[in-house]
Amino acid sequence: MSLFRRNVNGARRHPMAAVAVIALGLIVSGGGYAAASAAVHPASSATAADTQLVAEGKKLFLGNCASCHGKNAAGEVDANGKQVFPTLIGVGAAAVDFQVGTGRMPAQASGPQMMKKTVQFTDHQIAALAAYVQSLDPTGPTVPDAKWLDGKGDTSRGGELFRVNCAMCHNAAGAGGALTEGKFAPNLSGVKARHIYEAMITGPQNMPVFSDKNLSPSDKRDIISYLKYLEKNPSSGGYELANLGPVVEGLFAWIIALGLLVLITMWLAAKSN
């Protein structure tokens, strides 16, 4: 026997190739299993439930998402090689929880940016979808642990990190801001802590990913705490005028303040009947 054997197509293959493939397969599935079981705490007892959840998620996926993302969730590439619909392999449960949990997915219409709308699925269905997408590539980011979401971090540090990393798009008070071509950074008031965290680790739409090396989970917790502080503590100066800054203040001064005073001047100068 020669060292190399030709297969049906005539290509040569190393005898150890089969072994390598098997080893790789074992590592990926084993690692993935480990990751998946780490994400779901009572690992051994819940495995059956997990499989059921993934199966349920797959069913939901095929019914609601596959028309764009493809039957195997690999997205769609057009004739020019441009990715028209993104692949979901590797985006992780966190991305699904964010996109579906905020109502952005399933998308209603294509546009510069997928809009937030009424959530289309129950929490259980979202969890199923997330589990299915996670099962496609278990290395994807998972739904964050509740300990990062308690809003009890350092608000002062969070504020500073927010101004340095987030304010250029989301505005210093988190009121949102414009991006190019109709895209925008949304208002962060009223967004759930879990979704803020997931947005940071998955970088939805135009948002960059803030990996754990960039902002550690504890940094993310501080940022969330700061945003939650702003949300829970309205301005001590009175009604906030949407926190949009000097433009709204200027309009208010012209229309309400000056408008009111002009009406008063008219009243003062009116001839008595």
Add this chain to the structure above:
Amino acid sequence: MATTVNTRKKGGVLAGTANYLDERVGVAGILKEFGRKIFPDHWSFMLGEVALYSFLILLLSGTFLTFFFQPAMTDVIYNGVYGPLKGAHMSIAYASTLDISFEVRGGLLFRQVHHWAALLFVAAAGLHMLRVFFTGAFRKPREINWVVGFALFVLGMAAGFTGYSLPDDLLSGNGLRIIDGMIKGVPVIGVWISSLLFGGQFPGHNIVARLYSLHIMIVPALILVFLAIHLFMVVIHKHTHYSGPGRRDDNVVGYPLMPVYVAKAGGFFFIVFGVIMLIAATFTINPVWNYGGYDPSPVSAGTQPDWYIGWLDGALRLAPTHLETMDAWGHTWSWNILLPLIVGVLFLVVVAAYPFVEAWITGDKREHHVLDRPRNTPTRTAVGAAGVTFYAVLWAGAATDLIATNFHMSLNQVLTSAQISLFVLPVLAFFVTKRLCLSLQRKDREIVLHGRESGRIVRLPHGEYVEIHEPVDAYTQYKLVDYKDYKPTLARPNAEGKITAAARVRASLSKFYFEDRIAPVTQGELDAAHHDHHEAVEAAPAAEVKAVTAKKAPAAKKPATKAAPAAKKPAAAKPAAKKAPKKD
């Protein structure tokens, strides 16, 4: 001295004090002079007052703030009550602003009073300027006062901007950074001026203290001086008034300062104060604690200046992107900064110089104390509307990002639309306004000549329907016919018999201004119209009566023919009435 004793007996302490003052500083003379000053009554004359009172409120609230504000940029660690900034590094200026907001009793209220009053001050001054412009109150002898008022408006902007930058928060720091960039964009001297202003590299450690000196001393002092000149000139010139019977260019019709206007104006001050207080107590302005201390690295979305600087920010945003820099004569020319600067300065120069330009075009050396109705000066009103539109587009340009996000539009398209609008909308505004003015003038003519539409429709015996027009009363009529009628002038040769280029320009501008015009109704036209109308008016009721009787009559045809001779008269009058507007 015997009189002193008498008045004391009569008037008590008040009269005694008055007499004491009169004998020493001549209060009676001053009061006689100022107290009997006549001011005409119209709401639009009180807009300047709103600005004046806002300024007084600015002085009062600003003084309060100086007690607690520390204009230093020394780094400190904040340890006040505002949680999300505890332990943060910041300048003393920002820390003291936070202390004013959270720890000084009434501090936040006064900060908000000060800021709202500042916005209102410049807004009211701007509206007052528009009133003066559109009513022609800048004409001789008030051209210089227009320039003084213009200086006050610019000083208001300066006062506002220097104050905006004092808290040393992220928002105002971003604003200062833009100003720094603009200064540096000026060729040759820019970099030097910037380093002089900031004491080295931006942001340095001096700028807040320097702006503070400007904000609480130099600029308010200048405003006070110009304000004094402005008001003094109002006294010298006397106030203008709107047209009406008995109101001429050589008199003022109104009420005396004492006691009517002293009471009214005094009360109005408290109303303005009350409105500002109410707004400051209920609406947040400039929540500096949200922005954090200034740090040159972050730039927040939605960074905008206060509204009065907005048009300059808009000019910067609208500058075309491909014009960034150009190397010439050994310097880098940042046209994306220079162009907006040039546009801004030119706009201000045109505003300041307008009275002189118009005086030159009309060649009118008479004094004008009766105001124009905007419609009676169609071209000026249209030029004003174009200017307002130009300013408004620049102003909206400063909010392109907010327009884009809040109306779900593309930022790029909003920007492009604004760039196009900057050139198209003022032209459109010019023509639309001019046509509107001319139409309104035509309508006025018609009202004077043929009276108001009464809404009473009369059917004449031969079946024609006519509406009865009621003649307007003399008071209204006066207002409608009393305006100056300028005609375009031709270029005339000078003493040497040459027609200069300036004369040609003036002639073409005069044509531009007065070519399309509606002449005021003359006495002759009025008499002619009334002559026709008397018949029509008399005939109409007659016809009406006949028509009514005709209805009653069983055979409708017969009375109708009987009424015919009476009905003919208004019919004959009609063509004449129709002709009248065509004379224009």
